[in-house]
Amino acid sequence: xxESQLIEELSAALDAEAATVRVPAGAAGRARKRAHRxxxxxxxxxxxxxxxxxxxxxxASAAGGPHAPVRQSAPKAGAAKxxxxxxVDVLDRAVAAALAQPAVVPxxxxxxxxxxxxxxxxxxxxxxxxNGSRNGFVLSRGKKVMLWGCADxxxxxxxxxxxxxxxxxxxxxxxxxxxxxxPVTASEMQEYLARNFGSGLQDAAVAxxxxxxxxxxxxxxxxxxxxxxxxxxxxxxxxxxxxIRDYAGRPGIGVSLTTDGFxxxxxxxxxxxxxxxxxxxxxxxxxxxxxxxxxAIVDEAGQRx
Amino acid sequence: MRRKSSVAFDEFxxxxxxxxxxxxYVLCGDRGRAEDATQExxxxxYLRWGRIEDPLPYARRSVVNATNDHWRRSGRREQRERLAAxxxxxxxxxxxxxxxxxxxLVQALRRLPHGQRAVIVLRYWxxxxxxxxxxxxxxxxxxxxxxxxxxxxxxxxxLRSDLMPVNPREYR
Numbered sequence: 001x002x003e004s005q006l007i008e009e010l011s012a013a014l015d016a017e018a019a020t021v022r023v024p025a026g027a028a029g030r031a032r033k034r035a036h037r038x039x040x041x042x043x044x045x046x047x048x049x050x051x052x053x054x055x056x057x058x059x060a061s062a063a064g065g066p067h068a069p070v071r072q073s074a075p076k077a078g079a080a081k082x083x084x085x086x087x088v089d090v091l092d093r094a095v096a097a098a099l100a101q102p103a104v105v106p107x108x109x110x111x112x113x114x115x116x117x118x119x120x121x122x123x124x125x126x127x128x129x130x131n132g133s134r135n136g137f138v139l140s141r142g143k144k145v146m147l148w149g150c151a152d153x154x155x156x157x158x159x160x161x162x163x164x165x166x167x168x169x170x171x172x173x174x175x176x177x178x179x180x181x182x183p184v185t186a187s188e189m190q191e192y193l194a195r196n197f198g199s200g201l202q203d204a205a206v207a208x209x210x211x212x213x214x215x216x217x218x219x220x221x222x223x224x225x226x227x228x229x230x231x232x233x234x235x236x237x238x239x240x241x242x243x244i245r246d247y248a249g250r251p252g253i254g255v256s257l258t259t260d261g262f263x264x265x266x267x268x269x270x271x272x273x274x275x276x277x278x279x280x281x282x283x284x285x286x287x288x289x290x291x292x293x294x295x296a297i298v299d300e301a302g303q304r305x
Numbered sequence: 306m307r308r309k310s311s312v313a314f315d316e317f318x319x320x321x322x323x324x325x326x327x328x329x330y331v332l333c334g335d336r337g338r339a340e341d342a343t344q345e346x347x348x349x350x351y352l353r354w355g356r357i358e359d360p361l362p363y364a365r366r367s368v369v370n371a372t373n374d375h376w377r378r379s380g381r382r383e384q385r386e387r388l389a390a391x392x393x394x395x396x397x398x399x400x401x402x403x404x405x406x407x408x409x410l411v412q413a414l415r416r417l418p419h420g421q422r423a424v425i426v427l428r429y430w431x432x433x434x435x436x437x438x439x440x441x442x443x444x445x446x447x448x449x450x451x452x453x454x455x456x457x458x459x460x461x462x463x464l465r466s467d468l469m470p471v472n473p474r475e476y477r
Contacts, residue, residue, distance in 0.1 A: 003457060007429045010414065010460070013407035014331050014430045021330045023322030024340060028315045031347035038352060194319070236311055 025187030026234035033236070087238035087255045090268055091229045097273040098225040105221065106130040106297045112177035112219035113298045113305060117248050118277075118290035127301040130219070132174030136301050150174040177219045184223040186230035193231065219295070225275075241265060246277030248291035254279070262287075310355050317360055318347060324431075325368050331426055332372040334415050342371035365431075366441045369423045413463035421456035428453050 106112065108131040117123045124140035129149050136147040148155045150172035159165035183189045220228070232238075232255075241254030244267055252267035263281040268274065277291035296305035325346065330339035346367030350360060357363050414422055420442070427438045428449070435453075439446045 006457065006461065006464075009407070010410050010425070011430050013410040014414075014426070016407055017411050018327035018330050021323070021327050021336060021339065023318065023326045023343060027322055027344060027347055028318035030344060031318070031351045032311060032314065034344070034348040035351040038348070 025190055025231075029234040029236055085240060085242075085253065087240040088233050090240055090253055090255050090273065091233045091238075093273040094268055094275065095226045095229045095233075097268075098222045098229065101222045103221050103223065104297055106178050106219065109134065109299075111136055111298050111301050111303070113294070113296045113303070114292065115294040116277075116290060116292050119247060119286075119288055125304075127298070127303075128175075128177035128219075129301075130176060130178045130297070132176035134301065136177075147175070148172070179218060179224075182218070182220070182224045182227075184221070184227050186227055186234070189227040189231040190234075219297070244279060246279065246291040247289035248277065248293060250276055250291065252276045314351055314354050317350075317364075321361060321364065322347075325364055328365060328426065328431070329368045329372050331411075331414070331430065332369065332419070332422060334411075338372070342368055345371045362437060362441050365427070366443070369427075369442065373419045373423075409464060410460075413460050416463060417456055417459060421452050421459070424449055424452040425456045425460070 110130045111127045114126045121140040127136040133151040134149040138145045155172040157168045244254040246267045253270045256265040265279045267276045280288040326343040329342040
């Protein structure tokens with residue numbers, strides 16, 4: 001074997017040897033966290049006030065619930081527990097809460113139903129076709145807004161009676177309520193979101209899209225929701241909001257992320273860690289609030305669970 | 306500003322992360338250690354992010370150093386045991402000749418001293434020019450050339466000796 005053959009063989013051998021080795025998901029986030037911790041340690045060594053660097057916040061919560069916060073000291077009987085939760089703790093519990101839910105896999109011809117209340121539409125009921133092929137609608141403020149189905153790339157729009165307009169048939173893209181190929185692992189979710197919405201959650205558009213998804217624009221299986229939270233956990237800059245209410249006035253615990261003046265705030269039930277709603281801020285002012293009241297799968301548009 | 310640098314760092318890891326961990330893996334031969342070394346290298350990189358003009362050579366250098374740190378920390382005895390384990394053949398099973406050849410090459414590479422191994426990998430696998438390797442390793446171009454030459458010679462010797470009959474006593 002001469003030198004060039006040896007080098008060629010060696011390159012091929014190393015290609016084969018390392019082909020399946022990939023950097024773990026979240027490596028960048030972990031590197032940032034470790035770097036921050038090292039800076040922090042150096043800062044402490046240099047005499048930075050400890051109180052200013054305290055991580056985690058104090059949250060009061062009622063006892064009970066399958067995913068009740070871990071207590072740090074034995075509580076007195078009947079007393080409220082005081083625990084420290086970070087944003088990561090909240091999301092970890094949200095993952096467990098999601099996975100504890102039964103997986104209801106919808107059939108293509110069914111509808112996803114949401115009852116929501118938000119700052120734009122007020123109370124609204126939405127029926128969206130699971131695979132996007134059937135006509136759904138939104139009932140809000142006494143009006144019915146059609147969500148026209150798209151079957152085989154075509155949709156037919158029926159004009160309102162008495163409008164004088166004629167029926168239109170046009171090309172379309174289906175807008176399914178349920179995405180069966182939405183990933184169920186954090187790393188795949190990261191790739192999916194990066195492919196569809198940008199390179200990371202630091203992108204405000206991605207944060208906004210996630211709010212929409214969580215709000216109920218898409219029907220998520222428990223594993224998909226858990227993957228979303230798991231991916232979300234790796235995002236730098238998450239903060240916990242110990243006390244916050246959703247748009248329906250329900251008390252919750254929040255996780256926030258600020259990007260370019262826009263703060264997405266996701267609200268979870270403090271006991272069950274089910275998703276409640278959002279309370280977003282833009283330019284320091286509330287920009288959008290929402291609450292998800294009911295989510296279900298039904299057979300027909302207009303049918304309530 | 307910090308957000309923008311985080312985005313740029315994420316993008317850097319997305320683009321170069323696999324290449325860095327593969328470099329770590331071929332240098333240390335252990336997935337867990339490669340992950341640790343890459344994580345350490347990325348952490349060091351992020352601590353200096355924004356102050357380095359060209360982050361890739363710095364990241365490669367950190368990976369090379371981190372794998373060397375692991376190598377040093379693991380201790381000589383453990384090294385000997387691991388190398389012996391790597392050299393010890395399992396029960397003979399029919400395998401593809403090409404796989405056997407590749408395995409021999411990789412094992413021979415791993416028996417090289419860390420510095421020579423790094424030069425070989427960067428020069429012939431990453432196909433980097435000698436001045437850049439010198440910059441990554443903190444050596445002179447002359448040292449890189451001589452290490453590459455010595456390493457190739459040693460690889461050839463190792464492969465030749467691999468073809469010689471095995472003394473069964475070594476494996477008892």
